[in-house]
Amino acid sequence: MSQNATPPASTAGMKNADPKSQQPSAGKNTPAADAGPEATTRVNKAVFFGSAFGVLGIALWAIVAKDNAEAVIGSMVGWVSTNMGWYYFLIVTAVVVFVLFAAVSRVGRTKLGPDHSKPQFGMFTWAAMLFAAGIGIDLMFFSVSEPVSQYLAPPQGEGGTAEAARQALVWTLFHYGITGWALYALMGLALGYFSYRHNLPLSIRSALYPIFGKKIEGPMGHAVDIAALLGTIFGIATSLGIGVVQLNYGLNFMFGIPENLSVQIGLIALSVVMATVSVVSGVEKGIRRLSELNVILAVALMLFILATGKTNFLLDGIVQNIGDVVSRFPAMTMDTFAYDKPTEWMNAWTLFFWAWWIAWAPFVGLFLARISRGRTIRQFVLGTMTVPFLFIVLWISIFGNSSLELVMGGNMAFGDAAMSHPERGFYSLLAEYPAVPLTAAVATFTGLLFYVTSADSGALVMSNFTSHLKDADSDGPEWMRVFWAVATGLLTLAMLTVGGVTTLQNATIVMGLPLSLLLVFIMLGLYKALRVENSLNDSYRASLPGIITGRSSDLRGGRTWRQRLSRAMSYPGRRQTIRFAEAVAVPALQEVEAELKAQGAETALTVTTVEPCGIRSIDLQLPMGEERAFKYQIYPVQYETPSYATRRADPDDHYYRMEVFSQEGSYGYDLMGYTKEQVITDVLDHYEQHLEFLHLNRAAPGNTVLVEDQVAKDNWESDFDMQEETK
Structure with missing residues (x-):
C-alpha cells in the first residue's frame, strides 16, 4: 500500500554531548561478527546483486517480450487463485490471531528494546506517525472505485440493492482494514524485537535465527532477504503504477493533458528525479515536512466532503459501517467462496489486496519498528492495528458513502466511470461538489506528494535491506538508494507497458506468494523467542520477592529505617559514586567471582572506567553451557537532580545511580548505599x-539462547540520557 512511511532520520539530536558515556556493556547474545553491527555500512553483495538482477531481468523481459510476459503472469495468477486461494486466506487470518495473542498475553509487556528503554517519541507524536503511515494515493484511488464496484457487481447476490450498498463498504474496509495492519504489525514486531532487544541486524533473516541459527548467514539468509526485497519492490511498483494513472487523469481533468504512456513515463521520471534530489541534497526532512502537509490536506479534503455533502447520511454511514465490519469480519476473513467461487472477482480484489499488503509488510514494518523502539509489544500491536485504521474507516466511509449516494440517486454515468475507469472516480466525485478546481488541485498535489515520498522512502528501505548496516539506526549508501529509485521506476514502467494496473496487480499476487511463506517462519521464530520471554517472567515470580526492586538485599542486610531514609534522600555526585564503586561494588563482585572459581565455575569479571565521568563499571558473566549466560553488571547512570532534592552532592545539578543490568537491560534500581554484603x-x-529461568526451560535444551555465538557487544544505548528529541 502506498503508505507515507519515511523512516526517521538516524542523525536526530541527542540530549547529552557524549552519548558513549552512558552505554552499558549489554553482553547480548549476537551472531558472528558478520551478522552483528558493522564498523561501517557496506553492501551486502549477495542480496544486492541477486535482487538487482532479478528486478532488472523481469523489467527487461516485460519490455522486450510483453505479450509473453502478460501470458505467463496471467497463467501464474490463474494457478495461484485456483490452488492457493485458501492458503492466502489462512495465512493472513493466522497472522491476525498471532499478533493479537502476543499483544494480550503476558508477553505483551515485553519491550522492543532493553527492559530499561524508553520510547523515542511521545504518545501523541507516535500516534501521529502511525496515522501518517496509513494513507497514500492508492487510498484515494480505491475509496471511490471499490465501493461503487462492489455495489454494482458484488461477488455474490444482486447488485444495486440496499444490502449490496451495505456490503460494498464492508468489503472495502475489509480489504483496507485490520488484516493488512496485522501483517504490518507482525513484520514490524519481528524487526524491532530481534534488532533492538537482541542486537541482530535489521533484516528479515534475523527473525529466523531462533529456528535456523547461523545457517541464515549463508545462502538461506540471502534467499530470505532477496524474496523480501522482490516482494517489496513489486508492492511499491504497484502503488506507483496506480499513482501514475491517477495523477495522469488528474492532470487531464485540470489541464487537458492527455492520458497516455508518454505522460506516465514523465511522471515516473519525476518520482525518480525527486527521490534522487532527496538523496544528494539532504532534503529528507523537507520531504517529511511535505508528508506532514499531506496529512493535513487529506484531512481537510475529507472534512470538506463531510461538510458540503449529506452530513447526516455520512455520519449514519460511519456508525453503521463500523458495526458491520465488527460483526461480519470473523466470517469474511475465512470466506473462500468454496461453493460458488467468483474467481475473477477474487483475483481483482481479495487475493490482490492480501498479496499487496504482504509485499508492503517489510517496507512499512521497518518504518514502524524504527519509530517504536522502547514500546511494549502490546502498545505496538494495538497502536498499529487501531490508529491508522480509525482514519481509514473515516476516509472510506465518507468518500465511499458519498459515491454510493450519487449512484443510488440515479447518477449512473458517475457509477460507470468509477467502475470502468477507477482512476477517474475520485475526480468525478469532486466534480459533484462545489469549488472543484480548488479541491481537484489539492487532491492532485496531495497525491503527487504521496507518490514521491513512496518512491523516496521505498528506495531508502531497499537500500537498507541490501546493506550490512553498522547499526539499526543507520541507512544504506546514497548511491544504492538512487539505484533502487531508478529500478523501481523501470519496473513500474515495464508493468504498465505490459498491461497497465491489472498486470501490476497480477504480478503482486504472484510475488506475494513466496514472501507469504516467510510469514510462517517469522511467526515460528517469534513464538520460540517469546516463549523464552515468558519463562523469564515466570522465573522472576518464582524467585525471591524483592529481586526486581532490590529490596530483598535491603531487607536481608538488616538496614534500619533511618539508614533507608538517608539513602532515599541522597543524590550522590561523581566523587561519592566513585568511592562506592571502588570500596564496595568492585570488591563485592571480586569476592563472588573468587568463590565461583573456587567452586569450579568458569567466570569473566570485567572492570572498566566509563568516560567522561570516570566511574567504574563492573560486569560479571558466567557461561551456562549451551544455555543463556548469567550476567550481572553494575553500571553508573547519570540523571538530572530533581527540584525537590534537599541534599545535592554535585554542583552541576546531576547525580548518579549504580544500576543493575542483566542480559535484558536495567532492573531500574540503585545499589548506592548498599554494603558489600x-x-x-x-x-x-x-x-x-x-537458575530458575533455566529450570523452567529444561524441557527444550538450548532454547534460551536465540543465537549460537555469545559475543559481548557494547551496543545498547542508555535510554535514560539518550532519548531522541522530537520537536
Whole structure:
C-alpha cells in the first residue's frame, strides 16, 4: 500500500554531548561478527546483486517480450487463485490471531528494546506517525472505485440493492482494514524485537535465527532477504503504477493533458528525479515536512466532503459501517467462496489486496519498528492495528458513502466511470461538489506528494535491506538508494507497458506468494523467542520477592529505617559514586567471582572506567553451557537532580545511580548505599533467579539462547540520557 512511511532520520539530536558515556556493556547474545553491527555500512553483495538482477531481468523481459510476459503472469495468477486461494486466506487470518495473542498475553509487556528503554517519541507524536503511515494515493484511488464496484457487481447476490450498498463498504474496509495492519504489525514486531532487544541486524533473516541459527548467514539468509526485497519492490511498483494513472487523469481533468504512456513515463521520471534530489541534497526532512502537509490536506479534503455533502447520511454511514465490519469480519476473513467461487472477482480484489499488503509488510514494518523502539509489544500491536485504521474507516466511509449516494440517486454515468475507469472516480466525485478546481488541485498535489515520498522512502528501505548496516539506526549508501529509485521506476514502467494496473496487480499476487511463506517462519521464530520471554517472567515470580526492586538485599542486610531514609534522600555526585564503586561494588563482585572459581565455575569479571565521568563499571558473566549466560553488571547512570532534592552532592545539578543490568537491560534500581554484603546478596538473588529461568526451560535444551555465538557487544544505548528529541 502506498503508505507515507519515511523512516526517521538516524542523525536526530541527542540530549547529552557524549552519548558513549552512558552505554552499558549489554553482553547480548549476537551472531558472528558478520551478522552483528558493522564498523561501517557496506553492501551486502549477495542480496544486492541477486535482487538487482532479478528486478532488472523481469523489467527487461516485460519490455522486450510483453505479450509473453502478460501470458505467463496471467497463467501464474490463474494457478495461484485456483490452488492457493485458501492458503492466502489462512495465512493472513493466522497472522491476525498471532499478533493479537502476543499483544494480550503476558508477553505483551515485553519491550522492543532493553527492559530499561524508553520510547523515542511521545504518545501523541507516535500516534501521529502511525496515522501518517496509513494513507497514500492508492487510498484515494480505491475509496471511490471499490465501493461503487462492489455495489454494482458484488461477488455474490444482486447488485444495486440496499444490502449490496451495505456490503460494498464492508468489503472495502475489509480489504483496507485490520488484516493488512496485522501483517504490518507482525513484520514490524519481528524487526524491532530481534534488532533492538537482541542486537541482530535489521533484516528479515534475523527473525529466523531462533529456528535456523547461523545457517541464515549463508545462502538461506540471502534467499530470505532477496524474496523480501522482490516482494517489496513489486508492492511499491504497484502503488506507483496506480499513482501514475491517477495523477495522469488528474492532470487531464485540470489541464487537458492527455492520458497516455508518454505522460506516465514523465511522471515516473519525476518520482525518480525527486527521490534522487532527496538523496544528494539532504532534503529528507523537507520531504517529511511535505508528508506532514499531506496529512493535513487529506484531512481537510475529507472534512470538506463531510461538510458540503449529506452530513447526516455520512455520519449514519460511519456508525453503521463500523458495526458491520465488527460483526461480519470473523466470517469474511475465512470466506473462500468454496461453493460458488467468483474467481475473477477474487483475483481483482481479495487475493490482490492480501498479496499487496504482504509485499508492503517489510517496507512499512521497518518504518514502524524504527519509530517504536522502547514500546511494549502490546502498545505496538494495538497502536498499529487501531490508529491508522480509525482514519481509514473515516476516509472510506465518507468518500465511499458519498459515491454510493450519487449512484443510488440515479447518477449512473458517475457509477460507470468509477467502475470502468477507477482512476477517474475520485475526480468525478469532486466534480459533484462545489469549488472543484480548488479541491481537484489539492487532491492532485496531495497525491503527487504521496507518490514521491513512496518512491523516496521505498528506495531508502531497499537500500537498507541490501546493506550490512553498522547499526539499526543507520541507512544504506546514497548511491544504492538512487539505484533502487531508478529500478523501481523501470519496473513500474515495464508493468504498465505490459498491461497497465491489472498486470501490476497480477504480478503482486504472484510475488506475494513466496514472501507469504516467510510469514510462517517469522511467526515460528517469534513464538520460540517469546516463549523464552515468558519463562523469564515466570522465573522472576518464582524467585525471591524483592529481586526486581532490590529490596530483598535491603531487607536481608538488616538496614534500619533511618539508614533507608538517608539513602532515599541522597543524590550522590561523581566523587561519592566513585568511592562506592571502588570500596564496595568492585570488591563485592571480586569476592563472588573468587568463590565461583573456587567452586569450579568458569567466570569473566570485567572492570572498566566509563568516560567522561570516570566511574567504574563492573560486569560479571558466567557461561551456562549451551544455555543463556548469567550476567550481572553494575553500571553508573547519570540523571538530572530533581527540584525537590534537599541534599545535592554535585554542583552541576546531576547525580548518579549504580544500576543493575542483566542480559535484558536495567532492573531500574540503585545499589548506592548498599554494603558489600548486601551487594553480594543481590548478586546471589539474581543468580538463583537465572537458575530458575533455566529450570523452567529444561524441557527444550538450548532454547534460551536465540543465537549460537555469545559475543559481548557494547551496543545498547542508555535510554535514560539518550532519548531522541522530537520537536
